[in-house]
């Protein structure tokens with residue numbers, strides 16, 4: 001059990017579920033994004049400041065990169081051994097797919113990073129402000 005009475009496993013599941021819906025991982029209430037690339041500064045539900053410190057979302061790049069690598073590996077294996085696509089064509093296709101994937105997955109990478117961080121480093125009272 002943690003401070004809010006939820007069992008640790010349930011808290012982790014809720015954090016991920018809210019993050020995948022691009023909602024505040026902590027309360028599930030407020031939207032994380034005001035546009036495709038622009039985040040809300042605070043949760044409209046609980047007031048949590050999303051950028052917890054300067055450069056906070058740098059870690060989300062690891063999630064985005066890791067997901068892109070897994071996708072590229074799966075596509076490469078399919079193209080190499082199932083579809084038998086020439087190597088040059090694979091390189092061009094994978095370059096394009098990875099670039100587009102990185103842009104498309106941007107929001108979920110940030111949301112998952114925030115959920116992961118909140119799971120292991122719950123917010124302190126000073127991280128909450130008036131909900132917007």
Ligand SMILES: [Zn+2]
Nearest residue numbers: 024027043046
């Ligand atoms: Zn919230």
